[in-house]
Amino acid sequence: MATVNQQSNFGKVAWPILAWTIALIFFFPIFWMVFTSFKTDADAVKPQYLFKFTPTLDNYANMTENYDYWRFAINSIITSVFATLFALAVGIPAAYAMAFNPGRHTKDVLMWMLSTKMLPAAAVLYPMTFLTKNFLQIYDTHFLVILVLCLINLPIVIWMLFTYFKEIPKEIIEAGKMDGVTTWGEIKDILIPLAWGGVASTALLTFIFCWNEAYWTVRLTTTEAATLSKLIEGNRAPEGLFFGRLSAVSTASVGPIVILGWFCQKQLVRGLTFGAVK
Amino acid sequence: MSSNRKLPRLLQTPSVVLLLIWMIVPLSMTLFFSFIRYNLSNTRRPEWTTPSLDNWRGLGNYNYVLDNNNFWLAVQNSLFIVGSILVLTVVLGIILAILVNRTFPGRGIVRVLLISPFFIMPAVNAVLWINMILDPVLGLNGIAVDGINNFIRGLHDFPVLGSFFALWPEFTPISFRSTQNSAYAVILMVAWQWTPFAILIFMTSLQSEDESQKEAAILDGAGAWSRFTNLTLPHLARPIAIVVMIQTIFHLSLYAEIEIVSRGNGNKNLPYLIGEFATNNIGAASATGIFAVILANIVAIFLLSMIGKTLMD
Numbered sequence: 001m002a003t004v005n006q007q008s009n010f011g012k013v014a015w016p017i018l019a020w021t022i023a024l025i026f027f028f029p030i031f032w033m034v035f036t037s038f039k040t041d042a043d044a045v046k047p048q049y050l051f052k053f054t055p056t057l058d059n060y061a062n063m064t065e066n067y068d069y070w071r072f073a074i075n076s077i078i079t080s081v082f083a084t085l086f087a088l089a090v091g092i093p094a095a096y097a098m099a100f101n102p103g104r105h106t107k108d109v110l111m112w113m114l115s116t117k118m119l120p121a122a123a124v125l126y127p128m129t130f131l132t133k134n135f136l137q138i139y140d141t142h143f144l145v146i147l148v149l150c151l152i153n154l155p156i157v158i159w160m161l162f163t164y165f166k167e168i169p170k171e172i173i174e175a176g177k178m179d180g181v182t183t184w185g186e187i188k189d190i191l192i193p194l195a196w197g198g199v200a201s202t203a204l205l206t207f208i209f210c211w212n213e214a215y216w217t218v219r220l221t222t223t224e225a226a227t228l229s230k231l232i233e234g235n236r237a238p239e240g241l242f243f244g245r246l247s248a249v250s251t252a253s254v255g256p257i258v259i260l261g262w263f264c265q266k267q268l269v270r271g272l273t274f275g276a277v278k
Numbered sequence: 279m280s281s282n283r284k285l286p287r288l289l290q291t292p293s294v295v296l297l298l299i300w301m302i303v304p305l306s307m308t309l310f311f312s313f314i315r316y317n318l319s320n321t322r323r324p325e326w327t328t329p330s331l332d333n334w335r336g337l338g339n340y341n342y343v344l345d346n347n348n349f350w351l352a353v354q355n356s357l358f359i360v361g362s363i364l365v366l367t368v369v370l371g372i373i374l375a376i377l378v379n380r381t382f383p384g385r386g387i388v389r390v391l392l393i394s395p396f397f398i399m400p401a402v403n404a405v406l407w408i409n410m411i412l413d414p415v416l417g418l419n420g421i422a423v424d425g426i427n428n429f430i431r432g433l434h435d436f437p438v439l440g441s442f443f444a445l446w447p448e449f450t451p452i453s454f455r456s457t458q459n460s461a462y463a464v465i466l467m468v469a470w471q472w473t474p475f476a477i478l479i480f481m482t483s484l485q486s487e488d489e490s491q492k493e494a495a496i497l498d499g500a501g502a503w504s505r506f507t508n509l510t511l512p513h514l515a516r517p518i519a520i521v522v523m524i525q526t527i528f529h530l531s532l533y534a535e536i537e538i539v540s541r542g543n544g545n546k547n548l549p550y551l552i553g554e555f556a557t558n559n560i561g562a563a564s565a566t567g568i569f570a571v572i573l574a575n576i577v578a579i580f581l582l583s584m585i586g587k588t589l590m591d
Contacts, residue, residue: 016382023391045416093289101286116301118578120531122549123567124304151300214400214534232401236538250402261397
């Protein structure tokens with residue numbers, strides 16, 4: 001064991017320094033965005049004010065005026081919240097059925113659900129535009145964005161819930177059955193309280209995915225239901241004139257989500273690997 | 279008992295029906311459009327602007343796409359972008375996961391800092407990188423190169439050595455929006471965003487590594503490198519495969535980053551080409567879409583068989 005201790009003597013100093021340096025480099029772009037958001041647009045592009053400048057909150061105060069931020073933010077909130085709720089409402093019963101009453105084909109159904117997630121969105125771009133614009137006339141509505149966000153996340157929701165539900169001993173659910181509890185009662189009174197942590201982290205992660213979605217929300221909306229992704233994409237080419245205000249609106253768009261993300265690091269692994277890495 | 283079992287089974291029906299419609303309806307439309315002549319506007323042949331069986335073209339759209347240089351370029355770009363991101367994220371992910379797998383002061387904060395990029399909206403990620411960091415004039419890229427040039431120019435006044443520095447060329451900042459370089463910008467920003475994903479998964483996996491085996495190896499005199507290649511790497515094989523496949527599926531459909539970086543002037547990937555075709559030639563867009571589906575399916579089959587093995591245990 002002597003060698004181990006000798007190594008860690010050097011490592012005790014070098015290891016944390018290396019880790020901290022790399023972590024700060026990784027975080028730098030985010031820091032730079034937040035930092036720039038406190039500069040005026042004029043200062044933001046002048047090298048002499050790179051680090052020394054008079055901080056201002058104007059960029060945040062003028063967000064509504066400059067970008068109509070809240071209209072987009074409210075659309076993002078509405079569509080992400082409802083898409084998450086609908087996905088849970090449809091997903092919880094499905095995951096319950098698969099975890100506690102698996103049939104011969106349960107595994108195939110789960111696999112197939114996952115495969116829908118792998119369909120490249122661009123391949124069905126035109127049919128979706130055609131259907132929603134000409135046929136159903138729901139293009140650029142909250143309803144459409146909620147529906148699409150719900151559908152693209154449903155496989156992940158079911159998968160995550162399934163892996164959480166499977167950890168609950170079957171006997172507890174069976175015991176409820178003996179006492180004559182209805183299926184609905186089983187889900188509401190036994191399953192959800194027991195798997196509350198799992199349901200909450202599934203909801204959190206789904207919300208993050210919905211918020212960050214940048215293909216359908218951009219391609220299937222124009223003004224009415226446009227989300228923050230659309231707002232930022234629309235301002236992709238400020239040619240340096242608006243770095244300050246653009247940083248502010250970007251910070252306001254990602255801030256809440258990054259903080260939410262810190263709370264569900266662990267669940268992220270489960271959600272993104274479909275339970276294959278635990 | 280049988281009624282007790284039937285209802286629970288029925289509970290999965292809504293999900294199955296919804297996903298079935300979501301998958302089958304648009305995809306079969308794409309399939310149909312890929313076999314007909316279909317333009318959004320065509321003054322010479324107005325009959326081609328409505329989707330109809332009368333405009334049947336057979337495999338014509340597929341041949342048109344396969345003969346199109348842009349298609350092969352897009353396939354090449356797609357594979358190049360995905361491949362480069364994979365190499366970067368897996369290598370960085372392994373190194374950083376090992377780095378934070380030890381306890382040291384502030385480890386929790388380091389982890390939070392490392393993982394944050396993953397939660398940044400793709401649109402914000404692209405706008406932030408291409409403007410504020412990579413812009414050759416106003417971004418940090420331009421400012422840094424300018425600074426270096428000014429510094430060297432200052433050295434020109436140096437006695438004796440000044441004439442030596444005067445021979446140095448001026449550096450020009452790389453323009454990441456240009457056609458040749460836009461793929462690098464996309465690779466850089468996406469790798470930055472997805473390295474945390476690799477770190478998270480490798481970290482989770484490292485925690486289940488057999489410590490006693492490692493200690494035995496140390497006692498046997500195995501060096502750090504040989505422990506890494508003989509114990510850690512094999513242990514990580516499965517997570518690496520999963521990281522590779524999941525990222526492949528996500529990155530084959532990259533769109534927002536490509537759109538924001540080059541606005542169509544730079545390296546295009548398959549989804550971007552589909553979007554371009556779809557502004558008028560729906561037949562070609564659909565045929566390209568079918569190729570994209572086939573490409574994604576090849577990866578998906580591997581991934582699904584891998585996950586399927588561990589599903590029921």
